[in-house]
Amino acid sequence: MVLYYSEYNKFLVAVDCIIFGFDGQELKLLLIKRNFPPAKGEWSLMGGFLKKDESLDNAAARVLFKLTGLQKVYLEQLYSYGEIDRDPGERVISAAYYALIKIDEYDEKLLKKYNAKWFLINDFPNLIFDHNIMVNKALKRLKRKAQSQPIGFELLPEKFTIPQLQKLYETIFQKEFDKRNFRKKILGFQVLQKFDEKEKKSSKKGAYLYRFDQDKYNRLIENGYSFEVNV
Amino acid sequence: MVLYYSEYNKFLVAVDCIIFGFDGQELKLLLIKRNFPPAKGEWSLMGGFLKKDESLDNAAARVLFKLTGLQKVYLEQLYSYGEIDRDPGERVISAAYYALIKIDEYDEKLLKKYNAKWFLINDFPNLIFDHNIMVNKALKRLKRKAQSQPIGFELLPEKFTIPQLQKLYETIFQKEFDKRNFRKKILGFQVLQKFDEKEKKSSKKGAYLYRFDQDKYNRLIENGYSFEVNV
DNA sequence: CCAAAAGTGTTCAGCTTACACCCATGA
DNA sequence: TCATGGGTGTAAGCTGAACACTTTTGG
Numbered sequence: 001m002v003l004y005y006s007e008y009n010k011f012l013v014a015v016d017c018i019i020f021g022f023d024g025q026e027l028k029l030l031l032i033k034r035n036f037p038p039a040k041g042e043w044s045l046m047g048g049f050l051k052k053d054e055s056l057d058n059a060a061a062r063v064l065f066k067l068t069g070l071q072k073v074y075l076e077q078l079y080s081y082g083e084i085d086r087d088p089g090e091r092v093i094s095a096a097y098y099a100l101i102k103i104d105e106y107d108e109k110l111l112k113k114y115n116a117k118w119f120l121i122n123d124f125p126n127l128i129f130d131h132n133i134m135v136n137k138a139l140k141r142l143k144r145k146a147q148s149q150p151i152g153f154e155l156l157p158e159k160f161t162i163p164q165l166q167k168l169y170e171t172i173f174q175k176e177f178d179k180r181n182f183r184k185k186i187l188g189f190q191v192l193q194k195f196d197e198k199e200k201k202s203s204k205k206g207a208y209l210y211r212f213d214q215d216k217y218n219r220l221i222e223n224g225y226s227f228e229v230n231v
Numbered sequence: 232m233v234l235y236y237s238e239y240n241k242f243l244v245a246v247d248c249i250i251f252g253f254d255g256q257e258l259k260l261l262l263i264k265r266n267f268p269p270a271k272g273e274w275s276l277m278g279g280f281l282k283k284d285e286s287l288d289n290a291a292a293r294v295l296f297k298l299t300g301l302q303k304v305y306l307e308q309l310y311s312y313g314e315i316d317r318d319p320g321e322r323v324i325s326a327a328y329y330a331l332i333k334i335d336e337y338d339e340k341l342l343k344k345y346n347a348k349w350f351l352i353n354d355f356p357n358l359i360f361d362h363n364i365m366v367n368k369a370l371k372r373l374k375r376k377a378q379s380q381p382i383g384f385e386l387l388p389e390k391f392t393i394p395q396l397q398k399l400y401e402t403i404f405q406k407e408f409d410k411r412n413f414r415k416k417i418l419g420f421q422v423l424q425k426f427d428e429k430e431k432k433s434s435k436k437g438a439y440l441y442r443f444d445q446d447k448y449n450r451l452i453e454n455g456y457s458f459e460v461n462v
Numbered sequence: 463c464c465a466a467a468a469g470t471g472t473t474c475a476g477c478t479t480a481c482a483c484c485c486a487t488g489a
Numbered sequence: 490t491c492a493t494g495g496g497t498g499t500a501a502g503c504t505g506a507a508c509a510c511t512t513t514t515g516g
Contacts, residue, residue: 004268004320008280010241013313013324037235049239056313056324080311080326082244082287089235093244093287093324095311163468180470181506203467205513230505394495411497412479434494435487461478 014094015060016047016131018078018138019068021103022155024164024202026120027171028103029135031127032067033115038089039128045135046114047094060097067114069107074100074154078138086130094130098138100154121171143231146172150191150227153212161199161207162186173231189227191217245325246291247278247362249309249369250299252334253386255395255433257351258402259334260366262358263298264346269320270359276366277345278325291328298345300338305331305385309369317361325361329369331385352402374462377403381422381458384443392430392438393417404462420458422448 019030034044048063050056056077065071078096086092103118111117119125121139126132146152152168153160166182186192193213198206217227250261265275279294281287287308296302309327317323334349342348350356352370357363377383383399384391397413417423424444429437448458 005243005280005323008243009283011244011281012236012239013242013244049236050242050313050324052240052322053315055315056311059313077310079308080287082281082290082326084284084286091283092236093281095313161468178507179468180508183469184471185505200514203513204515205466205468207468392495409480410495411481414496415498416478431487435489436485436493436495437487438495 012090012092013050013056014047014092015050015056015063016045016094016096016134017060017064017067017075018045018096018098018135019064020098020100020121020138020142020155021106021118022168022171023103023118025167025171027155027168028118029121029124030067030106030111030116030118031124033117034128035115038087042128043125044128045096045131046116049092056095060095064097064099067110067116068101068105069110070101070105073102074151076141078134078141081130081134083130088129096134096138098141100142100151102155102157104157122174143172147229147231148227150189150212150217159195159197159199159209159211161202161209163202163207164199165210169229175231185229191220191227243321243323244281244287245278245323246281246287246294247276247325247327247365248291248295248298248306249276249327249329249366250295251329251331251352251369251373251386252337252349253399253402254334254349256398256402258386258399259349260352260355261298261337261342261347261349262355264348265359266346269318273359274356275359276327276362277347280323287326288328291326295328295330298341298347299332299336300341301332301336304333305382307372309365309372312361312365314361319360327365327369329372331373331382333386333388335388353405374403378460378462379458381420381443381448390426390428390430390440390442392433392440394433394438395430396441400460406462416460422451422458 021028021030031043032046034040034042046063046067048059050059054062060075064073064075075097078098080093080095082093084091127135152165152172155168156164162183165186166177166179170176191213192210195209195211197209199209200206252259252261262274263277265271265273277294277298279290281290285293291306295304295306306328309329311324311326313324315322383396386399387395393414396417397408397410401407422444423441426440426442428440430440431437
């Protein structure tokens with residue numbers, strides 16, 4: 001094999017994952033307590049180094065799987081961080097990804113193995129390196145995306161109620177919505193399929209369950225339809 | 232120095248720049264004809280390899296300066312590309328950046344030196360590797376950003392007319408606007424400062440010149456003001 | 463029977479959109 | 490004098506925002 005670029009420097013490349021979950025009340029963040037240097041014992045995002053035989057996307061999926069046991073979850077590249085001294089150990093370029101997971105599906109044993117813990121999005125410890133910056137950017141991205149694309153559903157179970165969905169949007173946008181207007185808006189998109197079943201855990205009356213119809217959404221999108229939640 | 236991460240693989244890291252300009256009529260893209268292998272003689276984005284002593288942002292600024300002679304221009308990270316075989320020469324991770332430049336300010340000699348040429352945004356040659364994908368993503372980003380932030384001004388000279396601004400938005404969004412509504416909307420933001428001077432190149436009557444007031448915009452932003460162009 | 467959450471319609475204000483004519487001037 | 494692009498106002502429709510009461514049922 002001919003090496004065209006042999007004169008140039010090579011770098012360590014990492015991926016870091018900002019993992020969001022929703023417990024029905026609050027938006028949460030999954031963090032690990034590092035048990036290796038540098039910054040051993042401090043809180044951090046889950047990360048890992050890129051390997052020769054994998055793409056950045058695959059590396060992020062691998063890291064996410066390693067911690068949660070989950071596959072096929074919403075995972076999107078956020079931003080790449082390349083400041084010279086961002087990692088005090090050695091120079092590392094890091095591609096940050098954020099994931100939206102259904103919080104009741106993660107693997108409890110793996111979380112213990114990696115000293116991982118869920119934190120409230122507005123009450124979590126200081127993180128190592130530039131990880132706080134990454135989390136802030138991920139939150140901004142989540143807000144923007146959730147406004148114009150139906151990604152909120154990634155954080156909810158397959159079947160959910162309108163009040164649950166509203167609570168999710170309220171915690172993402174840190175803002176309360178009028179329930180009549182919210183319901184009108186969301187149902188107006190015509191991408192929710194209603195079940196006859198009710199969810200009765202959070203009220204005596206019970207709330208009807210719905211499901212996001214991805215196929216219908218895809219069809220609507222092709223016709224220039226737009227999903228826009230007013231914040 | 233202790234090396235914590237010595238067991239991991241290192242990679243070549245590059246930056247590629249999607250450079251946009253506006254000639255008063257059309258949105259344009261600055262491309263170079265590669266005079267080095269692989270893919271010698273083919274059209275490509277301007278790029279370069281990351282050096283030990285510079286951040287990703289600095290590398291992108293260096294590459295942009297090398298080709299255009301311009302500094303302090305609008306330059307934003309777009310996305311990082313890490314597929315294994317994206318560069319047939321050798322494995323390279325590339326961070327793509329996009330730049331908005333004032334088209335009459337670039338350095339003609341440098342463009343000649345690098346075999347660079349401006350192309351219309353909807354009529355440019357096939358590019359090497361994944362550069363077409365990068366350009367598409369940059370275009371989408373530009374559209375989104377221009378809708379919610381006053382970055383269009385980066386593509387215009389310091390003093391510009393309302394019809395020029397409208398033409399710019401029309402070429403970015405590939406859509407015509409009603410001139411009365413456009414003017415109303417833009418002037419309604421109250422961030423344009425009007426001069427008594429007129430620009431008389433494009434009409435006999437002449438059009439008043441304006442300037443984007445960055446300070447005023449910054450002040451408005453602090454108070455929750457939002458710049459939103461309806462498309 | 464009562465507390466707690468689910469569910470439901472209407473009105474008003476503001477914004478977006480559509481639309482047509484006069485003005486200034488160089489050639 | 491005329492062709493060319495610059496500049497201006499108003500009315501209709503739509504969308505977002507505000508707002509209060511009834512229903513259901515477990516405890």
